[in-house]
Amino acid sequence: MKTKINEIFSSIQGEGPVIGYKQLFIRFCGCNLNCAYCDTEFTTGQEFTPQELYTKISDEYDLNTFHSISLTGGEPLLSIEFLKEFLPLIKEQTKIYLETNATLNENLLKIKDYIDIVSADIKLETATGLNTFDKHEQFLKNCNGIETFAKIVFDENITDTEISRCCEIGKNTGIELVLQPKMIDNKMSITSEFCNEILDKFTNLYPNCRLIPQVHKFLNVR
Ligand code: SF4
Known part of the structure; x- marks a missing residue:
């Protein structure tokens, strides 16, 4: 079967704990959510x-030079039938890093x-208009055995109730929470003071949190 790929490119990972590593990005078309900040x-x-796809990336890139x-x-997990055939082809040559909105549990x-x-x-309800916390919690539990972190994009609309629920998910799964301030036009949409305030609120409830902005936007790379 075929799936639609939006773009394939080499760049630097700009989010989360593997920040700064060179990756080959494969961007899948389609998403099951509609986030306000997308x-x-x-x-x-x-x-x-x-x-x-395997032939294309093997011909055009030296996979040994990438972290993953x-x-x-x-949302790549929408292309699950494609991935079931594609990943066995590529697995021996590179690590696989999955960026997901963490709602398609069965597909994972x-x-x-x-x-x-x-x-x-x-995802915060103030960003998506949907309460997907239960789905995220189950998804993160299903990640058991895989190196996993959870990314929370936030802006000035984040609520104490949302912070509390995120920390509960962190506690229930033991997963590190990475807080990521929303960017607008490659700039932080909120102040450093507000970032500190939010990080304090998180760490008071669940210490396994850190705040990492999107570094690729400062580097002006994709
Ligand atoms: S889940 Fe990601 S790709 Fe989908 S709408 Fe939200 S930000 Fe965009």
């Missing part, structure tokens, strides 16, 4: 079979054995 174009693209391949989107379980690192979102 700044990613993921609707247009080219269709590939698993073998066609980042499956990103959109179908390819879990091929994933080395998971960057999972915890």
Whole structure:
């Protein structure tokens, strides 16, 4: 079967604990959420079979030079039938880093054995208009055995109730929470003081948290 790929590019990971590593990014088209802060174009693209994509990236890139391949989107787990065939082709040559909105639990379980690192979102209701906390918690529990962190994009609208629920998920799963201030036009949308205040609120409830802005936007790379 084919899936639509928006873009394939080499760049520097700009989010979370593996920040600064060189990755080959494969951006999948389509998403099942509609976040207010989404700044990613993921609707247009080219269709590939698993073998066609494998041949393309093998021909055009030296996979030994990358820390890992980042499956990103959109939401890569929407392309689950494609991934079930593609990941076995690539797995022996590189680590697989999955960037996901952490809502498609069943699909994760179908390819879990091929994933080395998971960057999972915890989406705030003030950003998506949806309460997806229970889905995120189950997803993070399903990541058991994989190196995983949870990313929380926030702005001035974050509420104490949301902070409390995120920390509860952290406690229930033992996963590190990475707070990421929302960016607008490559600049922080909130002040440093507000960042400190929010980090304090998180660490008072769950110490396994840190705040990391999107570094690739400061570097002006994709
Ligand atoms: S989950 Fe990610 S790709 Fe999908 S709408 Fe939200 S920010 Fe955009």
